[in-house]
Amino acid sequence: MEGDIKMAKHQRGKLASFAATKGAETPAAGPLPVAPATEAGARRGMTLRLDPTTWRRLKLAAIDQGRPAHDIVTEALVAALNRHDGR
Numbered sequence: 001m002e003g004d005i006k007m008a009k010h011q012r013g014k015l016a017s018f019a020a021t022k023g024a025e026t027p028a029a030g031p032l033p034v035a036p037a038t039e040a041g042a043r044r045g046m047t048l049r050l051d052p053t054t055w056r057r058l059k060l061a062a063i064d065q066g067r068p069a070h071d072i073v074t075e076a077l078v079a080a081l082n083r084h085d086g087r
Contacts (some may be wrong), residue, residue, distance in 0.1 A: 058072060058073065
C-alpha cells in the first residue's frame with residue numbers, strides 16, 4: 001500500500017513536469033480545417049460504427065472515387081432518406 005502511494009506521487013510529479021514543458025517542445029499548429037457549411041446551415045456531427053468489412057468497402061470506394069469517405073456516407077444517407085420520404 002505504501003509503495004502504491006509513493007508510486008502515485010512519483011507519477012504525478014512526472015506528469016506535472018511533462019505538462020510544464022509540453023507547450024514549449026511542440027511546434028504551434030495552424031488552425032484545423034473547418035467543414036464547409038451547407039446551404040441550410042452548418043453541418044452537425046454524428047459517430048458511425050461500422051463492421052470491419054463495411055469499413056473496408058467504404059475506404060476502398062473512397063479511394064476508387066477519389067473522394068472522402070465522409071462524403072460517400074453523407075450522399076448515401078441523404079439518398080436513403082429521400083427514398084424514405086418518397087422524393
